[in-house]
Amino acid sequence: MVQTNSLNSSPPSTGQFDLEAYLATQRQRVEAALDRALALRYPETLYEAMRYSLLAGGKRLRPILCLASCELVGGSGEMAMPTACALEMIHTMSLIHDDLPAMDNDDYRRGRLTNHKVYGDDVAILAGDALLSYAFEHVATYTQGAPPEQVLKVVAGLGKAVGGEGLVGGQIVDLASEGKPDVTLETLNYIHNHKTAALLEISVTSGAMLAGASDGKLENLRQYAQRIGLAFQIVDDILDITSTPETLGKSVGKDVAAQKVTYPSLWGLEESRRQAEQLIEAAKESLAEFGDLRQPLVAIADYIVARTY
Ligand code: GRG
Numbered sequence: 001m002v003q004t005n006s007l008n009s010s011p012p013s014t015g016q017f018d019l020e021a022y023l024a025t026q027r028q029r030v031e032a033a034l035d036r037a038l039a040l041r042y043p044e045t046l047y048e049a050m051r052y053s054l055l056a057g058g059k060r061l062r063p064i065l066c067l068a069s070c071e072l073v074g075g076s077g078e079m080a081m082p083t084a085c086a087l088e089m090i091h092t093m094s095l096i097h098d099d100l101p102a103m104d105n106d107d108y109r110r111g112r113l114t115n116h117k118v119y120g121d122d123v124a125i126l127a128g129d130a131l132l133s134y135a136f137e138h139v140a141t142y143t144q145g146a147p148p149e150q151v152l153k154v155v156a157g158l159g160k161a162v163g164g165e166g167l168v169g170g171q172i173v174d175l176a177s178e179g180k181p182d183v184t185l186e187t188l189n190y191i192h193n194h195k196t197a198a199l200l201e202i203s204v205t206s207g208a209m210l211a212g213a214s215d216g217k218l219e220n221l222r223q224y225a226q227r228i229g230l231a232f233q234i235v236d237d238i239l240d241i242t243s244t245p246e247t248l249g250k251s252v253g254k255d256v257a258a259q260k261v262t263y264p265s266l267w268g269l270e271e272s273r274r275q276a277e278q279l280i281e282a283a284k285e286s287l288a289e290f291g292d293l294r295q296p297l298v299a300i301a302d303y304i305v306a307r308t309y
């Protein structure tokens with residue numbers, strides 16, 4: 001499979017803000033930091049497997065959101081970078097585990113063979129486990145310039161986003177819903193608010209927490225993140241129907257093949273697009289009080305609904 005989901009895809013520019021240049025710069029910063037964060041060492045097989053998936057490209061949306069929200073409330077990118085890297089480690093762990101035969105059983109991810117196809121199920125499980133625990137170690141050890149109580153708030157938020165109130169909770173309801181044609185919109189929203197939106201929420205709020213944002217600002221950012229989170233998943237469901245493996249870097253049509261209930265299966269494609277666009281408009285309204293500095297987050301919201309991979 002050809003890897004096409006790289007830096008040179010062209011998201012739309014929003015007004016005077018050059019989103020394409022912004023994303024390219026932020027992705028380069030994140031790629032370099034991830035590479036530094038996880039050097040190859042003994043036991044090599046484990047670290048090779050961790051680096052194989054962590055450094056396989058991807059949009060780097062979660063770390064970029066974290067850096068943007070930290071800068072939005074007056075913090076620095078340096079202060080947020082260990083958390084940004086940790087978010088990508090957690091996200092990558094979830095992709096490795098999601099692709100396993102016991103879960104979604106996928107052969108391709110980010111334009112290459114999935115982790116377990118290359119290293120075996122045993123190593124893939126352990127590589128995910130090691131990425132997950134290292135994410136927390138990395139934040140606690142390397143965050144500089146933020147008071148310890150703010151770092152602690154981020155660590156607690158990350159834990160919540162991963163566990164039963166986050167990724168794991170969403171995944172288990174998703175697995176239990178497989179093959180059931182009567183899954184309701186309420187259950188579908190539960191699944192994706194936990195599987196997808198929870199990590200996007202802490203991606204946005206963690207950067208602002210590190211910079212000491214007020215409760216009011218954190219609440220606005222939380223609302224923004226929840227709205228882009230659900231829109232992101234609706235677009236994901238749409239792309240599973242309308243895109244190709246070459247563009248997405250992973251298998252397509254799996255939801256239809258597995259007769260999974262998705263937003264398009266409940267609403268149809270056109271209504272799903274409309275709902276995603278409405279959520280993005282509402283997300284941008286949540287940023288009203290931030291002034292001009294909100295531009296990156298506004299542009300990223302537009303990108304989420306316009307994205308092609
Ligand atoms: C083992 C603690 C533990 C948790 C794992 C497997 C699992 C529980 C949860 C599944 C979470 C999951 C894979 C949700 C899907 C989220 C999603 C839409 C991923 C695609 O994200 P993109 O498009 O991917 O940002 P890239 O490759 O661009 O980073």
